Amino acid sequence: MDFRSAEAEARYDAVVERAAGLVVGLDFDGTLAPIVEDPTEATILPGTGELLVELAESVAALAVITGRPARQVLALGGLEEVGTAVGEHGRVLHVLGQYGNERWSSVERRIVSPQPPRGLSTFELRLPGLLRRHDAAEAYVEDKGLAVGIHTRRLADPRAAFDRLLEPVRSLAGELGLQVEPGRLVIEVRAPGTDKGAAVRRLVDQVGAEAFCFVGDDLGDVAAFEAVHALREEGAVAGLLVCAGSPEEPALRDLADVVVDGPEGVQDFLRRLAADTGVRTG
Structure with a gap:
């Protein structure tokens, strides 16, 4: 786990201090699930679901924000079961599919989706x-x-x-x-008009978040990184940006506060965050 600067470490401490109002957002492919040749076989790394449930004990909400269809991610990640367990802690798991065009939560448990775009x-x-x-x-x-x-x-x-x-x-x-x-x-x-950045901003408003941590690995996550950065600069939330590093796509490294090594590194980060927020809040 590579903190890029002393300022990055301070940002980590800031989101930990605000754990009760923290939303943790995560991409799916390359972040929760290893990249594979056949995208229909990209399953969540074993043990990650349990880590998400553990983290839910001390944060405001969890969200998977992905370019995949929500239904596909729910199945590949076993996220309906994760959502049920998260709900036992009085928290909500949000799944925002297709860059936020599709919405599912562990409370409503149905997918809300628009019509396919013209063209x-x-x-x-x-x-x-x-x-x-x-x-x-x-x-x-x-x-x-x-x-x-x-x-x-x-x-x-x-x-x-x-x-x-x-x-x-x-x-x-x-x-x-x-x-x-x-x-x-x-x-x-x-379709134009919706990206992961807009999805982040809607979640901040919906949850009333005081802090937002986003973990991603790819060009599609740049908009989410930019949204968290802007919200942080506006003083709206404490923000932390985590890159699940990949030699294939280094685009997020320069934007990140923390760089970890793929889905295994994401697990290490979630484990540390769960431990540190648990200490601070409980």
Whole structure:
């Protein structure tokens, strides 16, 4: 666990001091679950669910904020069971899927979701031709309902394929009024207007948070990092930013207060946070 500066250590202490009003937000892939070639097999790291339940004893709320569909994350993470256990401590687990477009909580226990964006079905019809033209016909295309993910991890040169596809995909998406979200060897296309930063701000308002810790690993988490940073600068909350470091995608390292080593490092961080907030509050 690498605290990037003395100021970062002070920020950690500040969120611990405000544990009773602390919301802990976490990405899923690369943060709670290891990155795998087949995204349908990305399960939460064993033991993490128990750590989340332990942490719930001393913080205001927990949230998983992800680009995946909420229903998929609930299943892959066993999060309905985690939510039940969190509820026994009088706390709430929020699952915000598809960058906050879908909402589930351990209180309401149903997924609230809008209609798919205009233009997405046309994008999906035109995508196979685009992939063939750019020598990426074997890319894995994930239909998320409200978005489409184009994964290059299975191709012979995943990074080169990602780089070839990014601008053509961005051009087609823009033509259809859609937004592109690059990630770790995946390009996601979805409706504009909602990102993880907006999801963070809504949670702060909803919970009345006094502190917010966000843990992520990818370009899709930049908006959440920026939102926590802005809220911290505004004096609205104490804020801590944790990067689950990856050699594939170093974008968050320079923005983070703390860098840990992937999902295993996230477990270590959650374990320490649970211990320190438990000491301070109990």
